[in-house]
Amino acid sequence: MTLKPAMFLDRDGVLNVDHGYVGTPDRFDWIPGAREAIAHANRADFLVFVVTNQSGIARGYYSEADFARLRDHIRAELAGTGAWIDDERHCPYLEDAPIEAYRQASTWRKPEPGMILDLLDRWPVDRSRSFLVGDRDSDLEAARRAGIAGHLFEGGDLHGFLLDRGLLPPA
Template identity: 35%
Template structure:
């Protein structure tokens, strides 16, 4: 089994911009690249699970999303980091258009994307994390039985009170989470 960090994309890896889909609008969140590099050194693999209701609403296409995700991976690979796979939910139950207006099991906080990643990459639930900036990320992590982590980037600050109630660890960004996790590994003797 493999240990993984399952990541939300918008507000966690990249700066939150409503319905981001253009490469020219993309920018990494502070500490994201450094955090991913450190987590990779600790032996984690990465998968992304992202709600993309902009597709459902007709703001951009699945092809636009795939193009941006490929660009993100190209940038990260130059830094020695690889996202194994980007899973995305293109649906919205109320605001979707046509085939995208459905109740699905992939839209977080549902666990469809996480379950698919867990199966496909043989992910060790006990040793893995779901990191995101939104309550839906945290709820999906809890439901999928991986340890949830909230980052304060993106929408994270809006959910601090609820996370404190749930006892969910909170970090400034991915890098601060990775540094803390590295300390844990230093204290483990094999």
């Protein structure tokens, strides 16, 4: 089995503008360069993963079904540009969640590395050539705990960010 590099992406603030608890397509606005970054990674034979905390589910702002519809919307928009996400994980759990079914600690909730580790266990990932892009310290901490590089994205053009740092090969 040939190992591949992987690009792990947080969602809110990295793929889309973080309007606060984005759980429906009408509130989803792409970050500039996000679709291009994913397409570039696909062409460069990187695995592309999304790892996202989704406490908006635990807080009752949107449902798991809403989240699934948004995930399908994202995938459809990417498919229109010839891009794709290979796999994703989300963590709806929150220790003080208003909705009891989601009220628990989870090793998947960043800064814990559970989502990343699960993907590393299920896919042929070359950890040494893989990285995570997140917009919070908790994202970077999850990457560190999982044994991959983490990069802080503070806005702007995601594709340009990845190219400027040499995280993706030149087009």
